[in-house]
Amino acid sequence: MSGLIEAVEIRTVRLPLRAPFQTSNGVSTEREFVLVRLAGGGAEGWGECVAEREPTYSSEHTSGAVDVMRSFLLPRLVAAEVRTAEDVAPALSGVVGHPMAKAALELAVLDLELRLRGVSLAQYFGATRTRVPAGVSVGIQPSVPALLDVVGGFLDEGYRRIKLKIQPGWDLEPVRAVRQRFGDELPLQVDANAAYDLADAALLRRLDEFGLLLIEQPLHHDDLYQHARLAELLTTPLCLDESVVSARSAAAAISMGATRIINIKPGRVGGYLEARRIHDLARAHGVAVWCGGMLESGLGRRANIALAALPGFTLPGDTSASDRFYECDLTTPVTLDADGHVTVPSGPGIGAAPDPDLLSKFTVDVWSYER
Template identity: 40%
Template structure:
């Protein structure tokens, strides 16, 4: 039995080493809500809310998540307080529609605490079957092709098992062609971040000869029907990302034939319990899955690493090294990629310690709930 004693929400802000640019916008300073859940037994679980400052990626923002947490999610958790298993929290908060990233902030901390109470690594209590994972890297839109090619070269030299580049109309075919001329065989995929419409079908079909692993989210996030129409005309697998916020979204995609691949982002679907359910459904129906990244701190990355050890995650996820994005991460030790792989920590819970010094250094607000 896990008895919740106190919940602390740390608001922090980290500056990226370099701006991360997609078709949706540019990120330079990254806000986070870090959840610290203390249990009566003395165990502390850590979670993270990965919402952005503005609603350009999802409708949730740092402020809407703070409101949801303080107004109804944390009170609901403290009203129950006692949990046998983290799945109980997702059932409890299902009475509140949406607010997936806010829910994930608490649920991931409960999973960390639960694994620590079992004295087991998080990946093991989740049902993971391997103690290391292969990972890929995401490269944002660049100012010119030479800069992009230099970043791709660096990723190849570091041994990443899959490279993803961001694209948008007008910065796509020539860029892919340049990469393929230099690296004809690397596992390469592209991410459109909803930058196209069905009117661009002829252009998108020109991607097929480049032997891409997939094109991620070419159309708007609500366009399940249009994605199905596009997939029928392309041999390149379509991967849905922003479209997938719940198990029901995956059911819709399967019924319509909207995609061949699904990106699972635990924070966007409400936490690890829902992410596991999505993984199981995709595995049952023959859809490939991989763990997507949200420019997380080491806390979010550690949870993502554990998720990616499940059987269905056969595509390297967006879980690159801490040093690729942050001058200093808030975990110790930082996450390190060794020739395209991350070795899972055997330490109980997420497997990493939190540096309170660095956490406090970057903290802008603090709320405590008892």
């Protein structure tokens, strides 16, 4: 029996951001994506690799993702004659690491498979909702007054939760200012992107006074032990992001007491099927999950929204509208309803495809293969 894949296209695309976005890892003014298009059976499927242009969030980066896909992952995928998304991880298991590149291929196979079956991604996952509440991530701003203006604008748009990026020197003052301006009822959380050490525990404890939903990834990504020690010192729940790279690592973090909440990013954990396994594991242990964002285009954003419609996602995710980051998305924009929710896509597969003209306009490199 022949496989599902008849042709492959890998594109590197760059979209300018509406405004610079700063975290403790640096400042971005544009987002570089790697998109994968798979064709077969008269249909096509799309996947988005969330690796960044530089290896600052993780060791993966876009040019490396393209190379590993072309040189190692795609040959294995084609040779294995994969027919479903469940076949992808076993086919690629011989390649160590590169979860974001693997996740993009898995999503493309899944999108193609579901389009051929006429099934939406949300249906496939077992989603229980048709709308999910949307939170928004606010980068480090040049001043506290500028931050208050930005937060106020997002609240006026209807976003249900605010996440503030923090780093040493930009933590207590901005959080205090947001609380004072917008009140204790605002669902508020912070994200450190591993910018602190356990020696900063006394400072991080001072965040307890602000009634935060959670403190996300304060310490280094590979140190569950120190996160467990820090969790004992805080009343605010600790949330892990970069530390959770698989269901196995999620189980270890939960058993050690290193986290009470998990930010699930499908690209970081190797794909949406592993993301669903983490959701199931966390739910079984009473651990809350929410869906993080990586400044995705309308493709990855819609896939994340479908995932976030699962019952264990009890906190608003970074499932913001397209115009949070982009004046022009590659697909029909994801929009925010007046009450701060986004609609779960219902069309086959991801439920959208890139506009050909926009795709051509923003593509900087393309590689193709046909069997």
